Amino acid sequence: MGKILVTGGAGFIGSNFVHYLLENTDHSVVVLDKMTYAANEMSLAGLPADRFELVKGDIADTDIVDPLVKAADAVVHYAAESHNDNSLNDPTPFIHTNLIGTFTLLEAVRRHKTRYHHISTDEVFGDLELDDPAKFTETTPYNPSSPYSSTKAGSDLLVRAWVRSFGIEATISNCSNNYGPYQHIEKFIPRQITNILAGIQPKLYGEGLNVRDWIHASDHSSAVHTILEKGKIGETYLIGADGEVNNITVLRSILRLMGQSEDAFEHVVDRPGHDLRYAIDGSRLRAELGWEPQFTNFEAGLKDTIAWYTDNRAWWEPLKAEVEAKYAKAGQ
Incomplete structure (x- = not known):
């Protein structure tokens, strides 16, 4: 897995993943980012020019997406409209990016038989009561409550359908709330x-x-890399650090x-x-793939x-x- 295409790599968790790859692996990275308000080119400043490239464009644009996917060994799809307040004010960009954008990527992956990993959120499961001892697991039914979480749920289901119907090599991860460097100050x-x-x-x-079940973006990055390299095709893994x-x-x-x-x-x-409460049971990721978070405090x-x-x-x-x-x- 030499060249990795990271969509949304100028955003918060995407840029953290890019830094993680370039600092901890030998991979080269191409970032595809529309550079909306949530992206910041300064988040990618100083990265090695021989291993990193930034392409500005829309993930829903086939003419841009197709050659990038063809040239990549793997695609990690972070790009998303993700702020709940914005989705309540105007759902339109969430439909375009989270659904149409994901569909465009999946079709390119299908054409070129490229390994694909899909980044999602625990918000697709809805919420839990404050006094409920339960946590979300990989088998929790989807119950989204906003235009943001419903479009992310829809994108997850598209990935599952493309795995089953077309045999693409894909995995999904649903993560709890991230915090850390490069996060937009609206959060x-x-x-x-x-x-x-x-x-x-x-x-x-x-x-x-x-x-909220908090996880440092650095731990999210290491978990995604672990799934990319060790995860079972077609499976979903929940990423959490027991940070309620x-x-x-x-x-x-x-x-x-x-x-x-x-x-x-x-x-x-x-x-x-x-939503009242989110809580992730990340035990499967730890038990099957051996991942452990570093920011446990x-x-x-x-x-x-x-x-x-x-x-x-x-x-x-x-x-x-x-x-x-x-x-x-x-x-x-």
Whole structure:
């Protein structure tokens, strides 16, 4: 597996995966990215020119996708519209990228018999009650609750159908909430960190009791690479690091780690249809493929993330005013 095509590689978890591959393997990487608002070319700065190439284009454009897939030994498909709030405001881009884009890639993979790995989310399973001891597993029925999660569920089902109907060599992974370097500041953890760095009071949706299962993007990257190399074709693997924490606890931890009072935040109107709890059972990935996360202490991962945003103000400061203005308009 020499050359890997990474779609959405200028986005958050995609760029982390690109860095992981170039720092830990001998692979060369081609990134295909539409460079929407969620992408940042600075996230790919300084990568070795002899092993890395950035192609700007739409994954739903067959003329761009086909030759790239033909030249690749494997495709890892990260590209997605992924912000729930945006999907509630306008579902259209989610249909285009998450469904039409995935279909376009699958057809190219089918033509050229290229190994394919599909990145998905735990949000396709819906949510769990706060007091429910259960976790999502590979056999949990899909029950998406937003245009974002429903289009991701649809893309997963397309992959499964193309495996069964056309025999493509594909695997799927559904991961819990990522955090770490290069995450757009519209998302919960980087928004709070950059608010504090910018002298803005952090914001909390509702009462902050919603639980997310957090995983550092570096651990997600190592898990995906493990599945790409060792995963059984046609199978789905859940990626999680046993990081269940509710939002108010996350925010208070960030405030404390940044030398602020744990109560120095503002409650804002909750998101419509806000899922209560996500929880991943990642035991199959560990037992069958031998993967283990490195960031097993969530606060240690938060410290690493806070340090990155503190040291990389030039990466996020140009975005800050626009992001906060958008949230202010929504009362959030």
